[in-house]
Amino acid sequence: MKKLTLILAALTLAIVTAYVASSRYKVNANASSASSSTAEATSASTSLDIKIKVIEANLAQYDDDPETHRKLALALVERAEATGDAADYDRASNELDRATTLEPSLTAQLSSTRAALLLSRHRFGQARAMAEEGLAKWSDDTEFLSIAGDAARETGDLAGAERHYTKLVKLAPEKPSSWTRLSSLEEARGNLGAAVKLMERAINASYPRPMSAAGLAWSRTILGEIEAKRGNLGEARKQYMWALNKVPDYPLAVEFMADLDVWEGRHAAAEAGYRKVLQRKSDPKIQLNLARLLERRGERDEAASLRAGALRYYEKVVAGGNEGFLRPLAALDLEAGRYTRAAELAARDMALRPTAESRALYQSVLRAAANNAAVQPVKESGAVAVNK
DSSP: OHHHHHHHHHHHHHHHHHHHHHHHHHHHOSTTTOOOOGGGHHHHHHHHHHHHHHHHHHHHHOTTOHHHHHHHHHHHHHHHHHHOOTHHHHHHHHHHHHHHHHOTTOOHHHHHHHHHHHHHTTOHHHHHHHHHHHHHHSTTOHHHHHHHHHHHHHTTOHHHHHHHHHHHHHHOTTOHHHHHHHHHHHHHHTOHHHHHHHHHHHHHTTTTSOOOHHHHHHHHHHHHHHHHHTTOHHHHHHHHHHHHHHSTTOHHHHHHHHHHHHHTTOHHHHHHHHHHHHTTOOOHHHHHHHHHHHHHTTOHHHHHHHHHHHHHHHHHHHHTTOGGGHHHHHHHHHHHTOHHHHHHHHHHHHHHOOSHHHHHHHHHHHHHHTTTTOBOOOOTTOOOOBOO
């Protein structure tokens, strides 16, 4: 039993890490202006609260302006990504409905904003279909190309993603985000050397115009993470330090540096890094990382409190309709032996993203549950049968 528990804990860590690695490109692909991580959500959501109030005040006077409704929808999506609150997605959808009513011809901007909302909600099939429908009308629209490529990559269609990203790079080679997307594609294929070269290309793409400090810090941090995957831990640390020199206490760099400290056995330094990030925001993934460190030295009470906090967060956002957190919640349930709910969540995630990773998680749940026969395999519809 102890061996099984250790295996499940390691599997959970791998699943959550892989989930975050895939998600960060969607949120941060525009490296010149992206937010860095969940850990920045407090300051990000506060500034977005102000931005949303300003737009709402404008709408109070000019409710018949479709562009203002679209801008409000964009701000609501940003806040939903920062906080995990799916209610903002619903509001954003309503604002786009209102804008479409006011602008029946449905401009490219309105259509791409709706597709971006679907992508953010992890409705990848719908997002891709809408983006590719937009490309049939506006073939050189870079927003549609980005969304279609991102949705294809998230669902495991790497050839489809490459087709859209290649055209995107041809149309917008000066945008760092064009190259970071290609880098993420090569990383997904396991071509880490090529991924590094493309991230370096992204950093230099906007020359002679300098990239923003936050964009450069994000790019250096992601470059460091790829180097770590290659086993180049010294180079990874160098990139993280570069990012922290550009933006002191940059949360994503602090987090990845702490991960590196764990791998190298510097547990005290890793704990300090995780706690520094948690001072800014209660990030569930980092709570779990810190909990595992504390459990190693027997501090089970604080570790249990951190685990409970992470579980509450994931349960809250998934119950609110945010399907972006299905996989980490399923992984936590698997580790805790809640096999029936783990299977239900993993099946929903697999329906959204039929990739090797999602199928591996679901199969792991089934194997772990085999002894108590609690869960039966799902059908293609995604339904889960539960034995009474």
